[in-house]
Amino acid sequence: MCNVKLENMDWISYREAIQDGRCRIILPVGAIEQHGPHMSLNPDVLIPSHIAEQVAQQCDDVLVAPAIAYGYKSQVKSGGGNFFPGTTCVSGSALEQYVYDVLMAYVNHGNREFVLINGHFENSMFLCEAADKLVKQCTLRGLEVRVYLLSYWDYISEETIAKVFPDGFTGWAVEHGGILETSIMLEIHPALVDMDRAVHVDPATFPPYDVFPADPSWVAESGTLSSPVKATAEKGRLILDECLKGIARQLRSA
Template identity: 30%
Template sequence: MAVLPSLEEIRLELMSFEDVSAALAQGRTTVLIPCGAVEQHGPHLPLCMDADHADALAAKVARHLGDALIAPTIKVGCSAHHLVFPGTISLRPETFESICLDYCTSLAQHGFKRILLFSGHIGNFPVLRDMLPRLRRAVASDVEIDAFCDAIAWVDRWRSAVRDAGGDPNAVGGHADIAETSLMMWLRPDSVRLDRFEVGYLGALSEQQLQSMWKNGIKSITHNGIIGDPHGSTVEIGAQCLEAIADLLATSFAR
C-alpha cells in the first residue's frame, strides 16, 4: 500500500529547492494555488475563515489528485464589499491578478505544467474568471492554467453536504452560515463564538441584490454581515462540507 506524502513534503514553503527539483524530475508537475480572504464573517467567526478554508482544501485536493504540490496560500483577496466591517483587508482586482500572475509565471519557469487556482472565498470567483485568459497568455503554450469559478455548484454542494450531515440546507447562504461556521468548528474550534450566533439574510439573493452588494457593500443586504444562519452548526457538518468541496474541486481539475 502506497504511503501518502506528508504536508511537509507537498507544501512548497516547507520544502527545500532540492526537494522541489526532485519532485519535478519525478514528474510531479501539477501545483495548486489556494486563494483566500481576510474579511468579516459576522460576530461569531474570525477574519481568517476563507484563508483557513483554502489551506485545508488544498491538502485534501492534493491528496485526491495524487501528484500535486501546493503553493503558499494567497491569504488576502478581493473583499471590497466587506470593507464597511473593521478588520477586513481587500486587494484591488488588478492587485490580486498581479499576484496570481507572478505566482503562475514563477511556477511555470521552474517547470510546472499544470497550475490550478481555487478560492475559499467565493468573492474571488468573478475576478479569477476574468483574469484566467490573461494568465494563460502569460505562460508557454505547454503550460495549462485553470481556475474553479462555479459559485452555484459550490453552494449547491454545501447544501447537499449540510443535509447529508443532518443539518438544515436552508441555513446555507454562502457567508458565515451553517456551512462556514461548521467548517471553522472543524478547522479552528476555539475561534468560533457560540454565544454570538445570529440569523443573517435568508433566502436566495436576486440578481439585483447581488449587484447592490457588489456596488454598495454587504450591509445593503445584511446588517450583521451574515448571509444564511449559523444555528445548528456542528463539527460533523464541517467535516462533510470540507470533503464535499474538496471532491468538487478535484473532480473539476481531474483529467
C-alpha cells in the same frame, strides 16, 4: 503523511519534485474578511488551504503553494461589504496581476499545470483573467500551460445541502458567515470559532441592484448574511468529505 506544502521544502528537494514539469501546483486564493462576531477573519483562506492540502495527500505529484490571503473587495450582497473593521481587500487589477505574477514565477521554475482553489466568491472573475493572461503569455513563449479554476462550494451536492439545511436552504447568496462556513471551521479550526457569540439573523434580502457608495443598512450588524447558530462540526465533516472526494477525483482524471 508526506509533505505537500511547497514552502516547507528546501529548494533542492523542490527542484527534484517538479523535474520535467511533472508536478501540479495548487494555489489557494482567499480573503481577509469579517465572518461575524463568532469567527475569525480568515475562513476564506483556511478552508481552501485545508482542502488543497488534503487533496494533495490523495493525489500523486501535487504540491500546495502558500495561499494568497488578500482577495477582491467584499461586496455587500455576498460578503457584507467593506464596512467592518478587519475586512482587508485589494482591487481586482491588483489581485489579477498578483496571481498572474505568482503563477508565472512557478512557470519559470518549470511547472506547467496549476489548480486555483478559490475560497472567496468575489475573486472569481479576476482569477479567470489571471489564468487567461498566463496561458496566452506562455503560448507566445511556446509553453503549454494549463490552469484549472474551481470554487470548493461547487462540489457540494443537493443531497448534502438537504442534510446540512434540513429546514430548507435559503441559497448560496446569503451563506456568508452562515451555517456552511461556520460548520467547516468548527471541523478544521474549532479554536477560531466561538458559538457563544453566534448571532441569529434572518436570511438577508436585497434589492435587484447594487448601489455605490454602498449602503450599510443592507447588512445585519453582525455582518453575517444568514444565521450560523445551527452550525456543527458534523455538518462540516459532511461538507468537506464530499468536496475532497470530488476535487481529488477530478484531479486524478484530469
